[in-house]
Amino acid sequence: MNTIGKQKFGSYDRDDVVFLLKDLSDYNLEGATEQREKAIQAGQHYSESLPIEYQPPAGYLQLFYETLHEYKLKVALCTGIVSEQIYRLKGKDTVLVSLARAGTPIGIMIKRYIAAKYKIDIPHYSLSIIRDRGIDENALLYILKKHAGKNIQFVDGWTGKGAISIELTKACNRFYEKHKILLDDTLAVLADPGNCTSLFGTREDFLIPSACLNSTVSGLISRTVLNDRMISEHDFHGAKFYKNLQKNDVSNEFLDIITQEFSGVYELAEEGAENLINAEQIISFKGMEEVKKIQHDFSIESSHYVKPGVGETTRVLLRRVPWKILMKDENSPYVRHIKALAGERGVEIVHYPDMSYTCCGLIKKVNS
Template identity: 60%
Template sequence: MQMVTGSYSSEDVVFLLKDLSDASLEKKTDERERAIQQGVHYSEMLPVEYEPTKDYLTLFHDSLNTYKQKVAVAVGTVSELIIEKKGRDIVLVSLARAGTPIGILMKRYIKKTFGFSPPHYSVSIIRGRGIDENALLYMLHHHPGKRLVFIDGWTGKGAITKELTQSTHKFEKKHGIKLDDELAVLADPGYCSSLYGTREDFLIPNACLNSTVSGLVSRTVLNDQWMKETDFHGAKVYKELQDEDVSIHYIDVITDEFESAAPLIQEAVKTVKTSDRSPTWEGLKSINMIQNKYGLDDINLIKPGVGETTRVLLRRMPWKILVKDRQDPRLKHIFQLTKERGVPVEEFTEMSYTCCGLIKPLEQDR
């Protein structure tokens, strides 16, 4: 089985993903939207990966310049908490693909600060289908006695947090191996995790782009037509986009911030450690309010948080965007994207997120 390599160094991450670069899996946005809402699982197909426009790249570079220190502080904070809580005998397991750059940054921070480099893999987890069990077995076989630490970029509704818990329980029943299901995240605006760098809902720059900030790797795929039961979940590598690839640039820019951010990281660690980190699922309460107000039966049509709202504007067909505060300077790019796409913006002050994207059910004419 040929594995995905992507554009990252194998010293930064090893992808436990089957290479499906030759498979025809892409569908246009409207075709994909209709298929999803008619019951086809999103993991069986991929959105078309376009070359990023000048506007998207400008948005990425602007947000990177604005938030590079904030990202570095959050990476350092969650890394420090992981080492304190889980020890050094760990394997970093980032959830592809949004978790991959975060896992790389944590590995680099740990090496720089603690002087050792934990193994780091990127594996697939799919909502409604679970985590890749073949990948789990592979890591456990190659790193006996080490603790797997699962990593993602941010929380939204907490769907992946719940999926991870369900998957690890199922894995224990099937294989008799108990795994630590605590998900470590850079940002936890959904209040779904107790292990995070921040709970602020801000734009993590890698949410602006797709494969070109994720090692040229696609979203993960689980499609029986292209894989066997013993295979890892799959993904494609978009080598044709390598001229637009900013994956390494992103990692290097944040890594360069670690030294100057060190005092801020220590301060943030103290703040997080003295706060109540219990998950309250505050974000889900906001989602329920939005569901009731706008009559949306399917929770998956609601995309909460700045990262998810940005992605829905880039990848899907949003019906409207809700913002907590129209004057929030963190939402400049959201207003830019909504203007470009002609998507209405509505203020909704009661939610815990800074913004939220709503996808229109195709059968409804609103």
């Protein structure tokens, strides 16, 4: 069942976001990490199954809260800088479309910032995009029908090596060929360390606290699923609502803590946005060149096994089978949670100063 107009899906308020997803909560899609990794490396697409949701120990959760309070102002400022650019470029007729799930809390923060600063309630939807499978066209068509003539703005959390940015561009091109509707493929993110977009809050590879956790900071929604056994051609892509994790949910608390900082960053956000709009933004995808170098240095057969950036490294540790973690500086404040996760899982940390990213996660080859 698609979630539009149905019972509550996820722990966010519908005023913050409307999920355009098929509810797969009753399906058993999770598998043990090692077995799932073997299946993916043997050719099964990662979107056909789900990882078991990592539930952090108390010490790690404490680290999340410390990180949140340490970087709440920085996250608020980056949100403001992105929001100001979106508002200046697209105005009050914008529709925010965040990429589930990492993009969803970012989209909510942008919506809240614009509402607080400009007293305008911009619609916000969250839909699925999947590497090598494309964007959910049924969800896009729903938005375009409901908001004819509005300006869609795609939103995500951060960039790694740029795979989703590239996927979004390909998807928008296919959408135009099929429907003759031209969409702006510019992806708005808080952090763009891979130089993959012109619309960002910073290009510093810093820790966005929501990257530390999974569904419990993302509205209790799973990763999105595209599986022919459950998703028909007329359905939205799917996801699960983990109601059983409600006692661990910090999704709205995270948002409220960041939102409280907005009024103090208005001036700096305007200034930052102005500077970025007036500057020539070079999209070099430099991260992909660094990935190729890492591939060579560590004899890795596929770039899919190299996940650069704080956010992507965290994901490797939370839901893949990690091999090694590369760190530019082990004393960086942005990697404390990564060191904690690596220690818990017995993963080697390698000093690797020759990269622009703060860190990089390497996935273990498990089929050999």
